[in-house]
Amino acid sequence: xxMTMTQKIxxxxxxxxxxxxxxxxxxxxxxxxxxxxxxxxAIDVMKGFRKKGVFDKDRIALVMDHFIxxxxxxxxxxxxxxxxxxxxxxxxxxFDTGKMGIEHALxxxxxxxxxxxxIIGADSHTCTYGALGAFSTGVGSTDMAAxxxxxxxxxxxxxxxxxxxxxxxxxxxxxxxxxxHIIGMIGVDGALYRSMEFTGDGVxxxxxxxxxxxxNMAIEAGxxxxxxxxxxxTKEYLAEHSDRPYEIFEADADAVYDEEYTIDLAExxxxxxxxxxxxxxKTVDEIGEKIKIDxxxxxxxxxxxxxxxxxxxGIMKGKKIADDVRCIVIxxxxxxxxxxLEEGLIKTFIEAGAVVSTPTCGPCLGGYMGILAAGERCIxxxxxxxxxxxxHVDSEVYLASPAVAAASALCGYIAAPxx
Numbered sequence: 001x002x003m004t005m006t007q008k009i010x011x012x013x014x015x016x017x018x019x020x021x022x023x024x025x026x027x028x029x030x031x032x033x034x035x036x037x038x039x040x041x042a043i044d045v046m047k048g049f050r051k052k053g054v055f056d057k058d059r060i061a062l063v064m065d066h067f068i069x070x071x072x073x074x075x076x077x078x079x080x081x082x083x084x085x086x087x088x089x090x091x092x093x094x095f096d097t098g099k100m101g102i103e104h105a106l107x108x109x110x111x112x113x114x115x116x117x118x119i120i121g122a123d124s125h126t127c128t129y130g131a132l133g134a135f136s137t138g139v140g141s142t143d144m145a146a147x148x149x150x151x152x153x154x155x156x157x158x159x160x161x162x163x164x165x166x167x168x169x170x171x172x173x174x175x176x177x178x179x180x181h182i183i184g185m186i187g188v189d190g191a192l193y194r195s196m197e198f199t200g201d202g203v204x205x206x207x208x209x210x211x212x213x214x215x216n217m218a219i220e221a222g223x224x225x226x227x228x229x230x231x232x233x234t235k236e237y238l239a240e241h242s243d244r245p246y247e248i249f250e251a252d253a254d255a256v257y258d259e260e261y262t263i264d265l266a267e268x269x270x271x272x273x274x275x276x277x278x279x280x281x282k283t284v285d286e287i288g289e290k291i292k293i294d295x296x297x298x299x300x301x302x303x304x305x306x307x308x309x310x311x312x313x314g315i316m317k318g319k320k321i322a323d324d325v326r327c328i329v330i331x332x333x334x335x336x337x338x339x340x341l342e343e344g345l346i347k348t349f350i351e352a353g354a355v356v357s358t359p360t361c362g363p364c365l366g367g368y369m370g371i372l373a374a375g376e377r378c379i380x381x382x383x384x385x386x387x388x389x390x391x392h393v394d395s396e397v398y399l400a401s402p403a404v405a406a407a408s409a410l411c412g413y414i415a416a417p418x419x
Contacts, residue, residue: 002252029118061093067361099334195225229250272399278384297379327353
């Protein structure tokens with residue numbers, strides 16, 4: 001019986017020749033990730049361990065991104081605790097104000113994640129790094145603590161769903177539309193504790209940023225992880241961003257999949273997830289009525305990369321944000337912010353009437369930088385639209401691509417870009 005990409009990585013990290021779905025294994029970790037919300041809990045858990053310190057100061061990444069710059073005393077105290085822990089343990093990859101970014105945009109950019117890695121992070125969207133052909137998954141702070149101390153983690157080997165992507169997406173269709181379409185098709189628990197493995201000739205027509213977006217939201221379908229094959233585009237990205245050696249794993253021809261789907265990318269249209277689930281999707285063509293918005297957010301670990309900002313700026317250039325609409329643009333990292341500045345994208349956003357924030361998760365989780373009041377609606381390039389996710393429980397969040405979020409900010413209601 002053959003193995004999937006994910007199963008091959010886990011077998012290698014567990015020192016086994018073969019693993020099967022449902023099998024319990026202990027695997028070696030290449031990277032353990034935490035942020036300013038989850039790391040303090042992990043640090044507290046580690047106080048109860050007999051073993052003191054961390055397994056490898058170079059294989060831990062602590063990213064202060066959810067409430068950075070600190071929004072209140074509690075967030076400042078959390079970051080202070082993380083800062084002191086990083087200093088005490090001489091952790092190499094500690095990212096704070098001024099050199100930080102949204103973790104899942106920052107780590108690939110920094111070369112800390114490569115193909116064949118086994119990565120855990122105390123953040124559910126750690127599955128992002130599957131875009132590079134790595135096994136990466138979110139865990140709780142207790143598992144993060146154990147991972148930091150031992151460099152190992154227990155896993156139940158996941159089964160898998162195969163998504164065969166064909167064709168080429170049309171002009172305004174991006175990775176966000178692909179994953180929203182898939183979640184709408186299979187539901188928020190359609191891939192529960194399974195690996196979502198993407199393959200097919202259509203993968204070549206997806207940029208790395210598209211793939212990061214798709215892998216990032218695998219968790220929104222309940223997936224244990226999302227993963228893409230390593231092709232020439234992946235190798236180019238790795239060569240540009242990392243000097244770490246990597247290993248390429250390919251699924252066996254007789255790998256076992258629980259389900260298989262074929263998706264023609266050419267048939268997809270701009271898609272929006274309505275409140276209050278990522279699976280409650282409609283194409284923009286299907287909406288019919290004009291749904292007025294109060295706010296548009298362009299950013300997050302899902303869609304805050306340079307290509308996302310270029311798309312949004314291209315749509316906004318020479319135009320104005322609609323009256324009574326607040327448009328907030330959040331570059332994913334300092335490097336992306338600087339690149340957007342040098343390309344004139346920031347100028348375009350400001351001239352259009354948008355505001356540009358320092359990199360932060362901010363409004364995505366209802367933290368700050370764009371909280372919604374009762375009755376307000378926001379179209380957002382973030383990844384979740386649960387009740388109260390971005391503020392008041394009576395507010396609404398609509399998930400969409402940067403193209404749709406930008407066009408909607410101009411119109412004042414949910415709309416697809418022209419042309």
